[in-house]
Amino acid sequence: MLSLFATTAVLLAAEAGSVEAGAQELVSAPLVTQEGDVAGTQSHPFFGVQGDVGLPDGAGASLLIMPLSWLRLHLGGLATLSGSGMRAGVTLVATPRATVRPTLGVEAGYSFSGNASWLPFIGAMPLLSNALQQVSYAWGSAQAGFELGSPHFSVIIRGGLSYVDLTFAGPRLDVGGASLSASSMSLRGIVPSAKVGLMIAF
Numbered sequence: 001m002l003s004l005f006a007t008t009a010v011l012l013a014a015e016a017g018s019v020e021a022g023a024q025e026l027v028s029a030p031l032v033t034q035e036g037d038v039a040g041t042q043s044h045p046f047f048g049v050q051g052d053v054g055l056p057d058g059a060g061a062s063l064l065i066m067p068l069s070w071l072r073l074h075l076g077g078l079a080t081l082s083g084s085g086m087r088a089g090v091t092l093v094a095t096p097r098a099t100v101r102p103t104l105g106v107e108a109g110y111s112f113s114g115n116a117s118w119l120p121f122i123g124a125m126p127l128l129s130n131a132l133q134q135v136s137y138a139w140g141s142a143q144a145g146f147e148l149g150s151p152h153f154s155v156i157i158r159g160g161l162s163y164v165d166l167t168f169a170g171p172r173l174d175v176g177g178a179s180l181s182a183s184s185m186s187l188r189g190i191v192p193s194a195k196v197g198l199m200i201a202f
Helices: 002-028 126-131
Strands: 047-055 058-065 071-080 083-093 100-114 135-150 153-168 172-175 178-181 185-201
Touching: 047 153, 058 083, 058 185, 071 100, 100 153, 135 185
Parallel strands: none
Antiparallel strands: 047 058, 047 185, 058 071, 071 083, 083 100, 100 135, 135 153, 153 185, 172 178
């Protein structure tokens, strides 16, 4: 009889120990959000760099700041058809943990005054060549597209519309030894825009 009580006590103690261990595992298990992130930890990259080419901005390199997994802020420099420039913008990212991530963004930029008379065909026309010797333009773009890849390394494809304000030197005509010239002129309008590039985040 005594051995029966002893065996029962040992079994109860073992069962109590297993229940306590299970409870400890349940308490210590990390909380995982719907996006797959462990609660209380920071898993998305904060900083990055982006290189791209497109219109109307040309070739650009930007520094990225990502305070949230679905938010991109960027600021960078450009090499444009007429010289150099700068830009800044904001991009929103849907499903930031997916391999294919839809994006929607806006940006603004400015190309400093420079010489674009080197352009083939256009620069060969005397009237236009004079006008293109001093070109600058500002723009604002709204673009939708995709990021393809991981949150740390992605291919960027975007397209949309841009409002462009182009300023260039007025035409100059030489007639019989006399020179006729006009002051600077401006063209404004909405044009298609596009961009492809690479993003590296860390």
